Amino acid sequence: MPLEKPYAGVPGTTIFDADQSRKGYWLNQFCMSLMKAENRERFKKDERAYLDEWKMTEEQKQAVLARDLNRCIALGGNIYFLAKIGATDGKSFQQMAGSMTGMTEEAYREMMIGGGRPSTWTDKKEEGK
Known part of the structure; x- marks a missing residue:
C-alpha cells in the first residue's frame, strides 16, 4: 500500500522523498562523483562516455547533457547533488x-x-x- 503524500500537491514543487531518492540514486551518485577533480576532468573531456559509466536511465543522461536541472529533479535528482554539475561548469x-x-x-x-x-x-x- 503506497504511503499518502499530502505534500504531493504543492504547485511547481517536487519533494525529494524516499521514492525520489530511489528513482535518482545513480543520478545523484554520478553528481557526487564530481567532488573529485579527476572525475570532473574526465566528465568535461567526454561527458557522454563518463555518464555511460553510471546506471542512470537514458532520460537522466539526456537531462544532464542538456543541463536541464528541472528535468533532473523530476527524474530523482536532489538539488544539493545537482549543484555539483553547476560547480563543474563554473556556475x-x-x-x-x-x-x-x-x-x-x-x-x-x-x-x-x-x-x-x-x-x-x-x-x-x-x-x-
Missing part, C-alpha cells in the same frame, strides 16, 4: 537557480531578496481553515 548555485526559474541571475537574486515567490498552495491551505 554558482544562484546562477543555477535562476536558470531553473527562467530568470536571469540578477532577477532571481532580487526576487529572493524581496521574499521569494508567494506560495499559492499555502494560501489555499490557509483558506480551508
Whole structure:
C-alpha cells in the first residue's frame, strides 16, 4: 500500500522523498562523483562516455547533457547533488537557480531578496481553515 503524500500537491514543487531518492540514486551518485577533480576532468573531456559509466536511465543522461536541472529533479535528482554539475561548469548555485526559474541571475537574486515567490498552495491551505 503506497504511503499518502499530502505534500504531493504543492504547485511547481517536487519533494525529494524516499521514492525520489530511489528513482535518482545513480543520478545523484554520478553528481557526487564530481567532488573529485579527476572525475570532473574526465566528465568535461567526454561527458557522454563518463555518464555511460553510471546506471542512470537514458532520460537522466539526456537531462544532464542538456543541463536541464528541472528535468533532473523530476527524474530523482536532489538539488544539493545537482549543484555539483553547476560547480563543474563554473556556475554558482544562484546562477543555477535562476536558470531553473527562467530568470536571469540578477532577477532571481532580487526576487529572493524581496521574499521569494508567494506560495499559492499555502494560501489555499490557509483558506480551508
